[in-house]
Amino acid sequence: xxxxxxxxxxxxxxxxxxxxxxxxxxxxxxxxxxxxxxxxxxxxxxxxxxxxxxxxxxxxxxxxxxxxxxxxxxxxxxxxxxxxxxxxxxxxxxxxxxxxxxxxxxxxxxxxxxxxxxxxxxxxxxxxxxxxxxxxxxxxxxxxxxxxxxxxxxxxxxxxxxxxxxxxxxxxxxxxxxxxxxxxxxxxxxxxxxxxxxxxxxxxxxxxxxxxxxxxxxxxxxxxxxxxxxxxxxxxxxxxxxxxxxxxxxxxxxxxxxxxxxxxxxxxxxxxxxxxxxxxxxxxxxxxxxxxxxxxxxxxxxxxxxxxxxxxxxxxxxxxxxxxxxxxxxxxxxxxxxxxxxxxxxxxxxxxxxxxxxxxxxxxxxxxxxxxxxxxxxxxxxxxxxxxxxxxxxxxxxxxxxxxxxxxx
Amino acid sequence: xxxxxxxxxxxxxxxxxxxxxxxxxxxxxxxxxxxxxxxxxxxxxxxxxxxxxxxxxxxxxxxxxxxxxxxxxxxxxxxxxxxxxxxxxxxxxxxxxxxxxxxxxxxxxxxxxxxxxxxxxxxxxxxxxxxxxxxxxxxxxxxxxxxxxxxxxxxxxxxxxxxxxxxxxxxxxxxxxxxxxxxxxxxxxxxxxxxxxxxxxxxxxxxxxxxxxxxxxxxxxxxxxxxxxxxxxxxxxxxxxx
Numbered sequence: 122x123x124x125x126x127x128x129x130x131x132x133x134x135x136x137x138x139x140x141x142x143x144x145x146x147x148x149x150x151x152x153x154x155x156x157x158x159x160x161x162x163x164x165x166x167x168x169x170x171x172x173x174x175x176x177x178x179x180x181x182x183x184x185x186x187x188x189x190x191x192x193x194x195x196x197x198x199x200x201x202x203x204x205x206x207x208x209x210x211x212x213x214x215x216x217x218x219x220x221x222x223x224x225x226x227x228x229x230x231x232x233x234x235x236x237x238x239x240x241x242x243x244x245x246x247x248x249x250x251x252x253x254x255x256x257x258x259x260x261x262x263x264x265x266x267x268x269x270x271x272x273x274x275x276x277x278x279x280x281x282x283x284x285x286x287x288x289x290x291x292x293x294x295x296x297x298x299x300x301x302x303x304x305x306x307x308x309x310x311x312x313x314x315x316x317x318x319x320x321x322x323x324x325x326x327x328x329x330x331x332x333x334x335x336x337x338x339x340x341x342x343x344x345x346x347x348x349x350x351x352x353x354x355x356x357x358x359x360x361x362x363x364x365x366x367x368x369x370x371x372x373x374x375x376x377x378x379x380x381x382x383x384x385x386x387x388x389x390x391x392x393x394x395x396x397x398x399x400x401x402x403x404x405x406x407x408x409x410x411x412x413x414x415x416x417x418x419x420x421x422x423x424x425x426x427x428x429x430x431x432x433x434x435x436x437x438x439x440x441x442x443x444x445x446x447x448x449x450x451x452x453x454x455x456x457x458x459x460x461x462x463x464x465x466x467x468x469x470x471x472x473x474x475x476x477x478x479x480x481x482x483x484x485x486x487x488x489x490x491x492x493x494x495x496x497x498x499x500x501x502x503x504x505x506x507x508x509x510x511x512x513x514x515x516x517x518x519x520x521x522x523x524x525x526x527x528x529x530x
Numbered sequence: 531x532x533x534x535x536x537x538x539x540x541x542x543x544x545x546x547x548x549x550x551x552x553x554x555x556x557x558x559x560x561x562x563x564x565x566x567x568x569x570x571x572x573x574x575x576x577x578x579x580x581x582x583x584x585x586x587x588x589x590x591x592x593x594x595x596x597x598x599x600x601x602x603x604x605x606x607x608x609x610x611x612x613x614x615x616x617x618x619x620x621x622x623x624x625x626x627x628x629x630x631x632x633x634x635x636x637x638x639x640x641x642x643x644x645x646x647x648x649x650x651x652x653x654x655x656x657x658x659x660x661x662x663x664x665x666x667x668x669x670x671x672x673x674x675x676x677x678x679x680x681x682x683x684x685x686x687x688x689x690x691x692x693x694x695x696x697x698x699x700x701x702x703x704x705x706x707x708x709x710x711x712x713x714x715x716x717x718x719x720x721x722x723x724x725x726x727x728x729x730x731x732x733x734x735x736x737x738x739x740x741x742x743x744x745x746x747x748x749x750x751x752x753x754x755x756x757x758x759x760x761x762x763x764x765x766x767x768x769x770x771x772x
Binding site: 133 | 599602624625628629631632647648656657659660662665704
């Protein structure tokens, strides 16, 4: 007589009941999903922004650092590490380096120590020269291009100035401002110590060596003859993109074939590794923030689902009376919380993408987002909803029908 | 709904034997494990045959609702046997009891228990949700049930727009749509005025005339008077009174 049958809850019916449950209180559903929306949105936005920013950082890194090689003379450890083997580097680096395939420009530079105070002789008041203490550099003609410098007024010195040992200088824009020199039409002069120099140019950009903007730059020949700076301290090489590593291996030999080991060459880090490192650092931080937001969202869903279970006690009792098993009740509430998570995931991913695009647009960056991120967001939302709905669903399933019908009237 | 089992089918002298009672309670006890334990039902013996219209009356706390919960497979007896359509329910698992509820029983509650955000016909169709029947025809069956209770014109309405009597009729339609063996009613007119009460009782009378087995829990003598058979619950004990 006893034919054991189990009640069945069709998937389509589950879907319909789930939708009906969600749309029974649409405002509450939306507010509940808001937690997941914020969590997913912050996750997508932070990952997207970090990826975009990381890419931007790496792009800039590529642009400047990845095309720069710097060569220095190694310190002589026998004299306490401060005595430089200046003989290792020549001034005429352009002749030796520019012929290497991949070198865009090269130049040598050295500080001119103890050059003395800097005085100007303003045209409007010759009797009141100003004296400043400013850094003085000696440079080879190729340095301007090697540091990607830009001339705002006048010109840079050339090999003729070097050969003739002309007393000419180029001012950095900050130094020029301090000395009150803003135009070159009257051939202003500066006195370095007691030596007079004619200012032939002002530079306003030196991305590879911004310190030049604060100083006065003279030719290597004058620095050698007047201030005893016989050798450069470092050589700056601008390379083609991707050629830096190769040039780094060749530069020391080109500059000092007899003792290349006396030179140290600083080449940029591998760009791919740098990109990965930057992205990882940023991602870890923001991923943590996104996950925290997601946990907060999950707690919100759990909380509201639990309240919903309490409010729908009568409905649970009715469904049990109509033949729903405990599993049916649990599955229905789980499906509803999962659906809220999915809604949160979809809306959150959309909001996150908008944030990434907006931030990138405001910074004039190129937005970069892993394609899997928005695609995975609904699944992440569903998982959040599933986890958040576990306890409330089990609690709903555990309700005794008699008790549920009595308390839920 | 009366089932007849034929035995000795060969030849002309086949004999019709009545099917077992829809409800059969034997020495049934329900004791709540409190301190001290409370015996809500004591040694109940009861048989409800197909087509019976039984009223269970008694004061509050006499055990009426406990009896209805056990009849509705919403609660388990502590001792004794409950056979529903001949099926011994004591051996059923929780899930199997849910199945039997969906297939054999219809419930009408005092507070209607309608889902306020679902339309009248959706509330009725809810009863078929867990029966595993095909979805096709579900709406037609709900409309038929609503027609039976005189509410076809209320299709598409939300329960909140119905009167108390109409809501109870929707609940009755929901109970009927599964064609149950037994209709269990718990104070079905408790929230209705006299006019709606009369209307609902008239409906129960019609359903009984069509052969539906009805057990109705009430403390209203007027309601009990409409039933063909009446039992009295007193301190957990049951006694036939008419």
